[in-house]
Amino acid sequence: MKCWHCEEPARAACKFCGRFVCKEHVKPMATFIAMYLGSTETPKGLAVANVVWCGECEPQPEPVPMPELY
Ligand SMILES: [Zn+2]
Ligand SMILES: [Zn+2]
Known part of the structure; x- marks a missing residue:
C-alpha cells in the first residue's frame, strides 16, 4: 500500500x-475518543492528542446536520 500523497510506502x-x-x-490531529463523568x-x-490524519479528509467535530434527508 502506498501513501495517498506520494509513492512512498x-x-x-x-x-x-x-x-x-x-x-x-502524516498529520497529527487531536480528537476525543470518550466522554465520562x-x-x-x-x-x-x-x-x-496525536492521532493519524491524512491531511486530505475533513473530520467534523460534531455530527453534520443533514436537513435534506427530511
Ligand atoms: Zn507521502
Ligand atoms: Zn483521512
Whole structure:
C-alpha cells in the first residue's frame, strides 16, 4: 500500500477516512475518543492528542446536520 500523497510506502492509516499515508505526509490531529463523568460529577473528555490524519479528509467535530434527508 502506498501513501495517498506520494509513492512512498505507507506507514499509517488515517483514523478518519482510512487513507494510507507515509511518515512525511502524516498529520497529527487531536480528537476525543470518550466522554465520562469524573469523580466530582464533572464531565470529562478523554482526548488523544496525536492521532493519524491524512491531511486530505475533513473530520467534523460534531455530527453534520443533514436537513435534506427530511
Ligand atoms: Zn507521502
Ligand atoms: Zn483521512
